[in-house]
Amino acid sequence: MANGGWRTDLSSGFGARAPKPDSAFFRRDGNPAVSQFLQLIFAGVTVGATYALSALGFSIIYNASGVINFAQGEFIMLGGMIAASLAATGAPLPLAVVGAVAATALIGFIVAKLAIAPAREADATALVIITIGVSMVLRGGVETTLGKGGRALPPFSGDKPIAFAGAAVLPQSLWALATTLVVVAALALFFARTRLGKGILATAHNRLAAELVGIDTRRVLSMSFVLSAGLGALGGVLIAPIANASYDAGVMLGLKGFVAAAIGGLGSGVGAVVGGLALGLMESMTAGYFSSAYKDAVAIVVVLVILLVRPSGLFGAARGGGT
Amino acid sequence: MRAPPLPRALSSRAPTLLFAAALVALPLVLPNAYYFDVAIRIAVNATLAIALNLLIGYAGQISLGHAAFFGLGAYGSAILVGAFGWPPLAALLASAAAVGALAYLVGRAILRLEGHYLAMATLGLGVVASIALSNEVALTGGPDGMAVPDFSVFGWRLAGERSWYWAFAALLVAAILIAGNLVDSPAGRALRALHGSQTAARTLGVDAASFKTRVFVLSAVAAAFVGSLYGHYEGFVTPGLAAFPKSVQLVTMVVVGGMASIWGSVLGAALLSLAPELLARFEGYETIGYGAILVATMIFLPRGIAPSLAARFGRKAA
Amino acid sequence: MLRLEKLSKSFGGVAAVSDVTFSVAKGTIHAVIGPNGAGKTTLFNLITGLIAPSSGSIRLRGEEVAGLPPESLARRGVARTFQNLQASMNLSAIENVMVGAHLRLNSSLLAAMARRPSLVARDRAARAEAAELLAFVGCGAYLDAEARAMPYGALKRLEIARALAAAPELLFLDEPAAGLNHTETDEVERLIGAIGRRGVTVVLVEHDMKLVMSVAQRIVVLDYGKKLAEGAPDEVRRNPEVIAAYLGAASNGEG
Numbered sequence: 091m092a093n094g095g096w097r098t099d100l101s102s103g104f105g106a107r108a109p110k111p112d113s114a115f116f117r118r119d120g121n122p123a124v125s126q127f128l129q130l131i132f133a134g135v136t137v138g139a140t141y142a143l144s145a146l147g148f149s150i151i152y153n154a155s156g157v158i159n160f161a162q163g164e165f166i167m168l169g170g171m172i173a174a175s176l177a178a179t180g181a182p183l184p185l186a187v188v189g190a191v192a193a194t195a196l197i198g199f200i201v202a203k204l205a206i207a208p209a210r211e212a213d214a215t216a217l218v219i220i221t222i223g224v225s226m227v228l229r230g231g232v233e234t235t236l237g238k239g240g241r242a243l244p245p246f247s248g249d250k251p252i253a254f255a256g257a258a259v260l261p262q263s264l265w266a267l268a269t270t271l272v273v274v275a276a277l278a279l280f281f282a283r284t285r286l287g288k289g290i291l292a293t294a295h296n297r298l299a300a301e302l303v304g305i306d307t308r309r310v311l312s313m314s315f316v317l318s319a320g321l322g323a324l325g326g327v328l329i330a331p332i333a334n335a336s337y338d339a340g341v342m343l344g345l346k347g348f349v350a351a352a353i354g355g356l357g358s359g360v361g362a363v364v365g366g367l368a369l370g371l372m373e374s375m376t377a378g379y380f381s382s383a384y385k386d387a388v389a390i391v392v393v394l395v396i397l398l399v400r401p402s403g404l405f406g407a408a409r410g411g412g413t
Numbered sequence: 414m415r416a417p418p419l420p421r422a423l424s425s426r427a428p429t430l431l432f433a434a435a436l437v438a439l440p441l442v443l444p445n446a447y448y449f450d451v452a453i454r455i456a457v458n459a460t461l462a463i464a465l466n467l468l469i470g471y472a473g474q475i476s477l478g479h480a481a482f483f484g485l486g487a488y489g490s491a492i493l494v495g496a497f498g499w500p501p502l503a504a505l506l507a508s509a510a511a512v513g514a515l516a517y518l519v520g521r522a523i524l525r526l527e528g529h530y531l532a533m534a535t536l537g538l539g540v541v542a543s544i545a546l547s548n549e550v551a552l553t554g555g556p557d558g559m560a561v562p563d564f565s566v567f568g569w570r571l572a573g574e575r576s577w578y579w580a581f582a583a584l585l586v587a588a589i590l591i592a593g594n595l596v597d598s599p600a601g602r603a604l605r606a607l608h609g610s611q612t613a614a615r616t617l618g619v620d621a622a623s624f625k626t627r628v629f630v631l632s633a634v635a636a637a638f639v640g641s642l643y644g645h646y647e648g649f650v651t652p653g654l655a656a657f658p659k660s661v662q663l664v665t666m667v668v669v670g671g672m673a674s675i676w677g678s679v680l681g682a683a684l685l686s687l688a689p690e691l692l693a694r695f696e697g698y699e700t701i702g703y704g705a706i707l708v709a710t711m712i713f714l715p716r717g718i719a720p721s722l723a724a725r726f727g728r729k730a731a
Numbered sequence: 732m733l734r735l736e737k738l739s740k741s742f743g744g745v746a747a748v749s750d751v752t753f754s755v756a757k758g759t760i761h762a763v764i765g766p767n768g769a770g771k772t773t774l775f776n777l778i779t780g781l782i783a784p785s786s787g788s789i790r791l792r793g794e795e796v797a798g799l800p801p802e803s804l805a806r807r808g809v810a811r812t813f814q815n816l817q818a819s820m821n822l823s824a825i826e827n828v829m830v831g832a833h834l835r836l837n838s839s840l841l842a843a844m845a846r847r848p849s850l851v852a853r854d855r856a857a858r859a860e861a862a863e864l865l866a867f868v869g870c871g872a873y874l875d876a877e878a879r880a881m882p883y884g885a886l887k888r889l890e891i892a893r894a895l896a897a898a899p900e901l902l903f904l905d906e907p908a909a910g911l912n913h914t915e916t917d918e919v920e921r922l923i924g925a926i927g928r929r930g931v932t933v934v935l936v937e938h939d940m941k942l943v944m945s946v947a948q949r950i951v952v953l954d955y956g957k958k959l960a961e962g963a964p965d966e967v968r969r970n971p972e973v974i975a976a977y978l979g980a981a982s983n984g985e986g
Contacts, residue, residue, distance in 0.1 A: 226704025609819025
């Protein structure tokens with residue numbers, strides 16, 4: 091588990107913490123094949139929750155500004171890394187979690203102000219490159235301040251697996267699911283009821299019109315980054331106890347978050363959640379039944395198929411892209 | 414009345430001739446093999462950057478996975494020569510052709526996409542390539558890579574930094590000449606017109622899909638060709654050659670040096686290949702440095718260094 | 732030369748163009764006029780292949796071309812300019828015009844890279860032709876200037892030069908005088924006349940009635956996507972329906 095990077099950890103089914111499908115733990119209880127299947131479902135849904143939060147982050151920023159934030163994965167990574175560092179200095183877990191999310195949200199604000207706002211009129215290629223540059227700065231920053239090693243966060247309520255129909259469910263999985271559902275519900279309220287939320291949606295539909303009715307679109311931009319960074323960090327914190335965090339975890343996480351958003355439809359909240367869970371499940375099934383080495387490739391193949399067949403995803407309205 | 418301009422052939426070739434002369438003179442001042450190695454790396458990156466610039470800067474597309482072609486070319490030669498005993502020259506050509514075929518299939522499928530969709534598709538494909546190279550251990554030696562025999566043609570072996578310097582320097586000059594020829598031709602204008610206004614270009618008969626695919630394939634074959642040779646030079650290939658960080662490095666060179674500027678690509682490659690040497694003393698800050706350069710350039714010099722300099726001094730960038 | 736029959740295009744329930752039928756004779760200058768929103772640009776986009784019709788036919792020299800992409804129409808001798816200026820700003824003026832000659836030049840990448848002498852010679856000739864065209868449209872001063880440095884009026888004429896470089900038989904001009912002042916509009920008027928005398932069939936959409944009345948040999952009037960009237964300028968000018976729909980304002984003041 092000390093070999094940094096979440097890829098290797100997740101590929102072994104959360105490493106040594108989860109009982110192997112053929113262990114004595116399962117033989118007590120019913121059909122091993124069913125148990126393994128359920129096990130994979132839970133694993134998939136857990137990691138899918140992180141992807142869903144990441145995808146939501148992508149969608150919010152895309153809605154607010156049309157920018158695809160290639161640094162989204164770094165926000166997830168920052169959540170996990172900052173929380174783990176705070177916990178390591180002795181801070182109580184809840185404080186570490188909140189601190190990590192808040193710090194990352196602040197970083198998101200700084201990114202929006204320093205890197206994105208000055209380049210408002212740039213074309214898509216330039217914005218892509220800027221967000222790539224931002225992701226490198228964030229990654230390099232973590233590398234230099236926190237080092238290259240992996241860090242672990244203590245699970246929220248212990249790591250003793252719960253038996254459920256023959257499958258071993260980590261309590262952390264339940265935390266991930268529950269938190270994601272709460273977050274999604276809160277976001278739905280936010281977008282429907284608050285001024286800022288409605289402002290973001292209005293800007294997404296028609297920036298010029300939004301500006302004309304007095305919505306401060308620059309504030310919308312920076313707030314969307316704050317929100318997305320916080321969401322990403324939350325996802326990172328949720329998954330950190332299960333899979334180690336390290337400075338270079340952001341690339342794949344970002345890519346997969348984008349894939350999840352693309353599956354569900356860029357800009358659609360429901361789509362982000364559905365896409366995230368779907369991707370998580372596809373990955374765990376691939377790792378469990380085929381080859382864990384190509385698990386990461388699944389995400390990419392899926393997104394390529396989506397881009398070619400239905401660029402607008404399951405729920406999205408296409409906005410640019412595709413001819 | 415303006416004086417009649419120099420014959421176009423001479424005036425536009427002059428910088429290239431000067432550059433070639435400088436490359437010929439350079440070995441006289443390079444103290445030891447280490448410096449030759451640095452020069453070779455710059456030449457390799459510059460050639461790659463020029464190839465990528467044709468796609469990004471001139472044709473206005475984007476590719477965040479171009480290193481995959483570089484790596485696949487390198488591995489292609491490595492496998493054909495190392496595992497199957499092919500003559501290196503044949504392996505070089507076969508590898509480039511295979512990568513070209515792959516680029517054709519891929520290009521036809523994804524070049525319909527635009528903007529960030531295309532960016533993501535190329536990023537994803539690049540990652541798939543490096544995952545495949547990493548995982549097919551039996552064929553590729555896995556994450557640790559594999560050895561590559563020396564490059565030899567009809568018994569004559571190309572080995573050592575000095576010999577390879579001439580090879581890569583010649584390749585770079587050839588790339589500059591060929592790219593220059595392409596840019597100032599009907600095909601080159603059609604590509605640039607596509608970038609400027611695809612709609613208008615199509616109404617003038619420019620087959621957008623065909624052109625985009627063709628320049629994509631050309632760019633890929635060039636990268637594969639360079640990759641094959643590089644593999645022979647290093648004597649070793651690793652999946653890192655095809656990985657995302659390498660792709661990002663190439664894009665950075667193109668963007669920072671100057672989109673749609675051949676000399677910009679050379680400049681960008683030189684700057685960013687030398688930067689790690691310079692930044693090495695600030696160990697660990699390379700990534701931050703790279704990232705900061707990318708962001709700052711796109712905000713303040715959106716067209717890159719060379720075009721901005723050229724505009725400042727009133728000349729059109731090459 | 733060109734015959735439209737019952738051409739229609741709907742965008743999700745809104746009929747932009749409805750059952751339009753008319754012909755354009757070879758070598759004539761034809762104008763399509765109508766109030767804003769009458770469907771003139773949609774009609775152009777239909778004929779030049781940028782969008783496909785919902786129904787109806789478009790015959791070019793007897794051949795059915797409805798639904799073909801713009802590249803195919805270019806190969807059949809159709810060229811156009813754009814209302815919303817689609818010049819390639821990243822090219823110089825003369826390069827823009829040379830792109831117009833694309834189909835007549837060797838567009839092979841390999842030949843270009845190898846700098847084949849035949850390609851170089853043809854390119855040089857194309858450059859000279861382009862320079863002539865730029866002078867013909869009155870943009871001779873902008874030869875090597877970057878398109879993005881040129882004023883609006885010059886860019887509109889640049890587009891015309893570019894379209895002419897394709898040596899078209901049928902030229903569509905989409906609001907060539909839009910945004911131009913009196914002097915520039917007069918120049919465009921002369922230009923269209925000169926183009927017509929070269930034997931090119933011209934169809935133009937235009938709001939400037941003085942320009943239309945002086946260059947057009949036949950006029951088609953559209954309103955709400957339907958053809959309202961067709962005929963010689965004088966007939967159309969006196970047609971009561973047309974006056975009611977459109978020329979009412981013009982016949983009172985500015986004409």
